[in-house]
Every structure is written in C-alpha cells, then in structure tokens.
Amino acid sequence: MIMVVGATGNVGAPLVRMLAEAGEEVTAVSRRITAAPPGVVVRQGDLATLDFEGVSAVFLMVSGAFVPLDDVLARAAAAGVRKVVALSSQGVATGRHPAVLEDSVRRSGLEWTLLRPGAFASNTLQWAESVRSAREVVAPFADVALPVVDPEDIAAVAAAALREDGHAGQAYTLTGPAPITPREQAAAIGAAVGEPVRFTSQTREEARAMLLGFMPAEVADVTLDILGAPTPAEQQVSPDVARVLGRPPKPFAEWAALLAGAFK
Numbered sequence: 001m002i003m004v005v006g007a008t009g010n011v012g013a014p015l016v017r018m019l020a021e022a023g024e025e026v027t028a029v030s031r032r033i034t035a036a037p038p039g040v041v042v043r044q045g046d047l048a049t050l051d052f053e054g055v056s057a058v059f060l061m062v063s064g065a066f067v068p069l070d071d072v073l074a075r076a077a078a079a080g081v082r083k084v085v086a087l088s089s090q091g092v093a094t095g096r097h098p099a100v101l102e103d104s105v106r107r108s109g110l111e112w113t114l115l116r117p118g119a120f121a122s123n124t125l126q127w128a129e130s131v132r133s134a135r136e137v138v139a140p141f142a143d144v145a146l147p148v149v150d151p152e153d154i155a156a157v158a159a160a161a162l163r164e165d166g167h168a169g170q171a172y173t174l175t176g177p178a179p180i181t182p183r184e185q186a187a188a189i190g191a192a193v194g195e196p197v198r199f200t201s202q203t204r205e206e207a208r209a210m211l212l213g214f215m216p217a218e219v220a221d222v223t224l225d226i227l228g229a230p231t232p233a234e235q236q237v238s239p240d241v242a243r244v245l246g247r248p249p250k251p252f253a254e255w256a257a258l259l260a261g262a263f264k
Contacts, residue, residue: 001025001054002162005047006061008034010122011087015059015155016040022163027055047072052079057162060105061087068100073108083111083168085161087154090118090173094233096222102171113161114171118234119148119226121176121255124185131197131263137186138200140207141228145179147237150250157244173238177249188253192260204228
C-alpha cells in the first residue's frame with residue numbers, strides 16, 4: 001500500500017488520483033477529510049498520528065516549514081515501510097531553504113527520493129479573485145522570469161518514484177519548460193478566460209505585506225528574494241521532468257487553460 005501524506009494539496013490530490021488510476025492501493029492522509037477516488041482509504045490525521053502498518057511506500061508533504069522528520073521516519077521504518085518520496089524545494093539546492101527535512105530523509109535508512117520543485121504554476125490562483133472581479137493581476141517583479149512547474153507534473157514524478165525502481169537516492173529538480181514572467185502569466189490567463197487581463201505592478205513592500213497575511217516573515221522574505229532576484233540556477237530549466245516521465249513538462253499556458261474556470 002502507498003500512503004500519501006498531504007493528500008488534499010496541489011500535489012497530493014492529483015497524486016492520489018494517479019495512483020488510484022494505476023490500480024495501486026492508496027491511503028490518503030490529510031488534516032481535513034475530503035472526497036477521494038473510489039477504493040482510496042481516507043484518514044484524517046497528521047505526522048504525529050500516522051499509522052504505517054501495512055504501508056510499503058510513503059509520499060511526504062510537510063506544509064509551511066522545513067522540519068526534521070527523524071521520529072516519523074523511524075516509525076515508518078519500524079512498521080516495514082521500504083520507500084519514502086519527500087516533497088522538498090529547489091531552494092534547498094540553491095541555499096535559500098534549510099536542508100533539515102532532506103537530511104532526515106537521507107539518514108532514515110529507507111529507500112528515498114527527493115523532489116525539489118521550483119515555483120508552482122498554481123501559485124497564481126492567488127490572483128483568481130482579482131481576475132474574476134476586475135480582470136486584473138497585481139503582483140511584484142513584473143518582468144522577472146522563472147520556469148514555473150505544473151503541480152500535476154510534480155505529482156506524476158512522485159507517482160513514478162513511488163511505483164518504479166530506479167529512483168532511489170535521486171534528488172530531482174522539477175521545473176516547467178521555459179521561464180515565464182508574471183506579466184506573461186497574466187496574459188496567458190487572459191487568453192484562457194477569453195478576455196484581456198490587466199497587469200498592475202506591485203512594490204516589494206506591498207507584496208510582503210500581503211504575504212505576511214498567510215506566511216511567516218522569514219518565509220515571505222525568502223519567497224520575495226527568489227521571485228525578485230533569482231539565481232541563474234533558479235531560472236534554469238531542469239531536464240528531470242522529461243527524464244522521469246519521457247515527455248516535456250507542461251507549459252504554463254496549458255495549466256491556465258485547464259484551470260480557466262477558477263479565473264472566470
């Protein structure tokens with residue numbers, strides 16, 4: 001059985017669906033109970049309450065912080081779990097984020113794979129309300145481009161790592177197929193909804209004030225550093241999605257077209 005921890009998130013939800021469609025036995029764990037595909041076992045819980053009995057592989061998504069997981073992984077190993085796939089961040093490789101979660105995974109004694117995505121395409125859902133009400137996007141760093149990644153591609157790589165051999169000891173950097181600026185993202189959303197979307201530039205200070213409404217100051221500052229002054233590595237397209245999936249990563253415009261309903 002495969003356990004997905006963080007099963008209702010932008011990566012966890014499509015991962016549960018993909019695994020179920022592939023015929024795997026799946027346990028979906030989340031702090032809140034939601035609908036799941038037929039045959040999926042749904043458990044309400046968190047890292048402190050996980051029961052790994054009968055689980056052979058685990059996907060771990062730890063929300064909001066980079067924390068050590070030694071105790072959790074020790075319990076998993078004791079229960080017979082063989083493999084762990086952990087959602088980390090490209091920022092660990094570029095020195096933006098601490099490596100404590102990755103360190104726990106590496107020393108767990110389990111067969112491990114680390115996923116290091118860059119910025120998510122789904123981060124633009126924070127613009128949905130303003131696009132629906134005013135056909136406007138307000139954001140900083142209008143012309144700074146990053147190769148944002150579709151969460152479905154992250155989920156697909158996770159599914160491959162959980163189901164297949166050959167991924168042990170790998171740390172995959174996951175990006176989209178090309179850098180794209182916030183201004184270009186707004187235009188792609190406009191094309192998806194069939195109406196022009198105006199882009200209004202925001203200062204860093206204005207953006208920080210908004211981010212502080214739902215994330216700690218240190219996380220907000222690192223996020224703005226990456227968005228406003230990315231390193232060459234953070235702007236580079238990684239080959240890892242194509243290497244694992246045998247196809248190129250999906251472009252932002254394709255993601256926007258599929259999620260157009262959220263912006264209408």
